[in-house]
Amino acid sequence: MIIxxxxxxxxxxxxxxxxxxHYDDRTRHMHYPDSKQAADGFKDWLxxxxxxxxxxxxxxxxxxxxxxxxxxxxxxxxxFDGLDVPYIIVPGNHDMCPIKGMEERYPDLEEYEYxxxxxxxxxxxxxxxGIRYSKVHEGIRFIGFAVRNEDPDGQLDWLSxxxxxxxxxxVIGHYPLEKSRTGGYCSWWGYERINSVIDxxxxxxxxxxxxxxxxxxxxxxxxxxVSMGNTYQIETASTVLGTTSYRIVEVDSRRMTVxxxxxxxxxxxAGNLTLPNKSSDEEHGSVxxxxxxxxxxxxxxxxx
Numbered sequence: 001m002i003i004x005x006x007x008x009x010x011x012x013x014x015x016x017x018x019x020x021x022h023y024d025d026r027t028r029h030m031h032y033p034d035s036k037q038a039a040d041g042f043k044d045w046l047x048x049x050x051x052x053x054x055x056x057x058x059x060x061x062x063x064x065x066x067x068x069x070x071x072x073x074x075x076x077x078x079x080f081d082g083l084d085v086p087y088i089i090v091p092g093n094h095d096m097c098p099i100k101g102m103e104e105r106y107p108d109l110e111e112y113e114y115x116x117x118x119x120x121x122x123x124x125x126x127x128x129x130g131i132r133y134s135k136v137h138e139g140i141r142f143i144g145f146a147v148r149n150e151d152p153d154g155q156l157d158w159l160s161x162x163x164x165x166x167x168x169x170x171v172i173g174h175y176p177l178e179k180s181r182t183g184g185y186c187s188w189w190g191y192e193r194i195n196s197v198i199d200x201x202x203x204x205x206x207x208x209x210x211x212x213x214x215x216x217x218x219x220x221x222x223x224x225x226v227s228m229g230n231t232y233q234i235e236t237a238s239t240v241l242g243t244t245s246y247r248i249v250e251v252d253s254r255r256m257t258v259x260x261x262x263x264x265x266x267x268x269x270a271g272n273l274t275l276p277n278k279s280s281d282e283e284h285g286s287v288x289x290x291x292x293x294x295x296x297x298x299x300x301x302x303x304x
Contacts, residue, residue, distance in 0.1 A: 013138045015170075016049065017247035017258075019059035019218025020238035022094065023076050031064045031109070034271025038240040041265050043079055050083040055137055057144070059218035059236060060092025060174030066122060067097045067111045073125035088133050088144040089126060092174035092219060096122040098148040098193045117146065117153040131155070133172070134162045140213070140251060141167040147175075150196050156204070163210040170249075171215045177202045178233045180224035183281030184290060185274065190220045206231050213256050213302060216247075221274055223260055223293035225300050232300065234258060243292040244270050253304070260298040 021042065024030055032039075050056060058080075063072035073095070080087045093110055096117075097103070103111035113120045117131055132155070133144035143162050147155045163169065177198050180186045191198060205215050206229020214232045221242045224235040237245035244263040249256065273279065279290040292298075 013055070013140065013251045014053050015055045015057055015249040015251075016053040017057050017059070017216055017234075017236055017249050018239050019174075019216075019236040020061040020092065020221060020241065021058060021076070022061055022064050022238065022240055023072050023079075024064040025069060025071050025075060027069070027071070028108075032241055032271065035240045038244050038263060038266050038270040041263070042240055045263060045265065046079070047083065050085045053085055055142070056080070056083070056085055056087040057142070057170075057172050057216065058087065058089045059172055059216055060090050061094045061218060061238075062089055062092070063095050065109050066091075066095040067113060068108050068121075070121050070125060073122060077125055086137070088142060088172050089130060090133070090144045090172055090174055091122045091126075091130065091146045093193055096120050096146060096148070098175075100149075102193075117148070117155075122146070132158055134165075136167055138251075139167065141165060141169045142172065143169055144172040147173070147194055147197055147201070149194050156197060156200055159201075160204050163204055163207070163212070167211070169210065169212045171205055171212055173201075173215065173217050175219050176217050176224070176233060176235050177205070177215070178226050178228040180220060180222060180226060180233070180235050181281050181290070182283060184284075185278040186220050186222055186224070186290075187281070189275075202228060205229070213251075214249075214258070214300075216249075222291050223297045225258070225293075225297050232302075234300065236260075237291065237293075238270075239263065241270050242273050243288075245292065255304060256300075256302045258300040260293065262292075 062076045066072045097112040131146035208230040212231040221238040244266045248259045276287045279287045284290040
């Protein structure tokens, strides 16, 4: 049973929540060719949509080959810098590879950088706030963090310190920590990249004393809401692939609400859904529902 007892001081705050926007500079070929229509329209949609929000948070995988192409990081930063809306961007595995040896499997796409985190291409573009973000907005502490497997960068200690601060919190990461589905590929795929630190992250973020309203993530390209200790893990599907989804998070002095929407200029899917033959469980009666989510995956209200 989840028990939440918070008092937020803001009259109203609206956050646009995105994940896996996968900007591709197309210098070799388009890695996700089926995402072309969604990707081509994304910047215009974002520029039109952003002014209605107080904050934008992006749960990683902002690029396709950001571990080897600084140009993709720079293009995304310039896009968000031009919005005149505060933003949080954390890295996913396409932006900062978390596990050694992936360069052998995905050369030029997901290459581990054998250096400290401050020397990675992502850090050189986004700086300290890209890997260790902690700021209070209207009474809520927003925490964004990067983590690599085995935690060679000491990120867990930093995160624990921020979680001990008194404000209610919203935490932004890339990887799901709790299983997002009870069956199908999302019950086993996507956790291995940070498998050595998952339990520690779940324990610290899900601890009642941490006062976390929700942990937002991406990675598996599905929409999911599941409990995680004394909080919720809210995973958002890719904005430019599959069901082309985004979330709107609203917080006032009494509640936090989460709604799910799809890009208005895309009909159907942006390419094929991931592993449709392994996209089923008891709670999701169709492949579409497995990816886009059922009602409990799409809406959430937390009263204070």
